[in-house]
Amino acid sequence: MIKCIIWDLDETLWNGTLAENEEIELKTNIINIIKELSKRGIVMSIASKNNFDQVKRQLKEFNLWEYFVFPQCSWEEKYKSIKLILDNFKLQPIHTAFIDDSPFERNLVNIYYPEIKTIDAKDYQSLLTQKCFMTNNADIELNRLQTYKQIEKRINDERNWQGTMEEFLYRCNITLNISLANNKDINRIEELSIRANQFNSSLKRYNSKGLKKIIEKDFYSISIVELEDIYGSYGVVGFIIIKKSIETAEYFIESLVLSCKIQGRGIGMAFLAEILNQIFRCGAQKVFIRVPKKDNNSRPINILLRLAGFRRHSDELLVIENNKLLEAAKWIKIKNKEGEKYEIN
Known part of the structure; x- marks a missing residue:
């Protein structure tokens, strides 16, 4: 593509x-x-x-x-x-x-x-x-173009910034809105799963029909993250699909997918940390994430998982234990959408 x-x-x-x-x-x-x-x-x-x-x-x-x-x-x-x-x-x-x-x-x-x-x-x-x-995801409103224009403005401002990088990131007023996905989010989730490679933990591609079934299933959840800063709103920039095992009460991350647009500001880590902390607060002692066999360890998503504390459990699973709550970068604000909850049950 x-x-x-x-x-x-x-x-x-x-x-x-x-x-x-x-x-x-x-x-x-x-x-x-x-x-x-x-x-x-x-x-x-x-x-x-x-x-x-x-x-x-x-x-x-x-x-x-x-x-x-x-x-x-x-x-x-x-x-x-x-x-x-x-x-x-x-x-x-x-x-x-x-x-x-x-x-x-x-x-x-x-x-x-x-x-x-x-x-x-x-x-x-x-x-x-x-x-x-040819693409299956039309962008009639040119949202992707406008998003990249916002990124272009931020990068130019960053290059001209006279202070520290941390000061610049605080100035950006980065906010993550995390919520449970619903049917209106399905097209964007499908698009992300198709377009993302470097930040796609499982490399699995989802279609709208399959995503609707996942949303309706018990013991499954899909959480999305939306990004905004002083340059504008970027819409949904990532999602995570989680399955809770009925037999063992263990949690499995089936897919973690992030847009390449978020690199370099701690956004991916902040989203993952927030979700993991929610799971650990539910009493889980371990969280597993599925990865392809013989995966390329240099993919950015794998570097992110190692930094978060995941380690190899088997050919297709990494695991992190509930030793302590993870922290997001201090310049990132995390909040729910008003009136919604995204707790993992």
Whole structure:
């Protein structure tokens, strides 16, 4: 699944060379293509050898500037620009496409990132019909684009911040709203389970039908976490599915899934700690979490679980014992939605 398309500009998005002050004209139908791809939940970025301010002015004239996130316009090699884009998005190369008119640039990018899908600019009209750009989760309201715009603003503010990182995080006023999932949350939970890999403990994919059955089952619960800060609301950024064994009264985390957008601020740990503390308050002495056999220990979700205190129990289970309550980062506020409870029964 392609989650991000990185565009070259000269002779790719438009006809002409901007730096040479040539008359610039958008390629035929390019506005409709970018808007349609954005409505499919695919985000756009730029890797172009051009002057940033000049590019910004030109794209604003075309009313397209707001459709691009983390644009990299400089005279650096494009593979270096792409690395910055991937780092900002927290994306894997396999979920990325790069479109450029130059075979040299496409080949150079593939030397450094073989998994990136490279596309000849002359084939841009086919983007809407290629299978890898088809998604089951439409984003007609462009919520994903707006979320990444908020992240872009936060990252830029962080880079310009003169104080400590902790002071900046307190300033962000990060708040997590945790609640039990209901039917209206199912589509977002399904989407997260499909899109998340690095922060998906079980790597299991759920569909809406299966999720409805889980919500209705006794001894199962699905809790969701919504994130907001001074930059806006990010909606549901994670969920956890928990099963309580009838025979042993033990608790099993069937899946813990988090959006890659939350990395680096202690949000994943805060959500997990809150859920574990709720379980321990119910009297549980151990909590197990299911993981794939021979899983890659370097996946961020596995690093998070180790930091929380989980250890290997068997090929497919990790375990944490009720030694002490876990603490969330002090700059994160955790609360229930008004009038709702998310206690694990």
